[in-house]
Structure formats: C-alpha cells, structure tokens
Amino acid sequence: MCxxxxxxxxxxxxxxxxxxxxxxxxxxxxxxTLSDLLGGTKIVQGRLKEVKLLKHKIIIEGIAV
Structure with a gap:
C-alpha cells in the first residue's frame, strides 16, 4: 500500500x-486539498514542507490565517 x-x-x-x-x-x-483512500477530503491552510516516502509521512507547515 502507498x-x-x-x-x-x-x-x-x-x-x-x-x-x-x-x-x-x-x-x-x-x-x-488532501484526499484519502475512501474518498474523504480535507482542505488545509499550509505549504508542503516534506514528503518521507519510505516512512509514508507527509509534513505540511501551517500558515497563520
């Protein structure tokens, strides 16, 4: 699984x-906009900071709104 x-x-x-x-x-x-395996979505205020593919980890840096 990915x-x-x-x-x-x-x-x-x-x-x-x-x-x-x-x-x-x-x-x-x-x-x-993040989407999950079951089709759920979530919109977050932030910027993509890092993706650790081997650890299956996505890190988003929050933006003050």
Missing amino acids: ESSAYMITPEGETKIMDYVVDIIPNDDGSL
Whole structure:
C-alpha cells in the first residue's frame, strides 16, 4: 500500500491531520486539498514542507490565517 499519513507542524508542535492520504492537490488560494483512500477530503491552510516516502509521512507547515 502507498497511503501516507499527513501531519501539520506549527510552533506548538506536530499534529496528525489525516490518515490514508493518496492525493494532495494545491489550490489557487495557497491551501492544499488532501484526499484519502475512501474518498474523504480535507482542505488545509499550509505549504508542503516534506514528503518521507519510505516512512509514508507527509509534513505540511501551517500558515497563520
């Protein structure tokens, strides 16, 4: 399986925001749309910081809104 877990990092620390992520789509407003294996979606304000393919980990840096 190639699904990954997405984590948001902020000055307060790291928080898991979604499991089984299969797609990441950047939006025109600077946000990211994450989609999971079952078709669920989540829109987050942040920028893609790092993807660790062997660890199945996606790290998104939070943007203050």
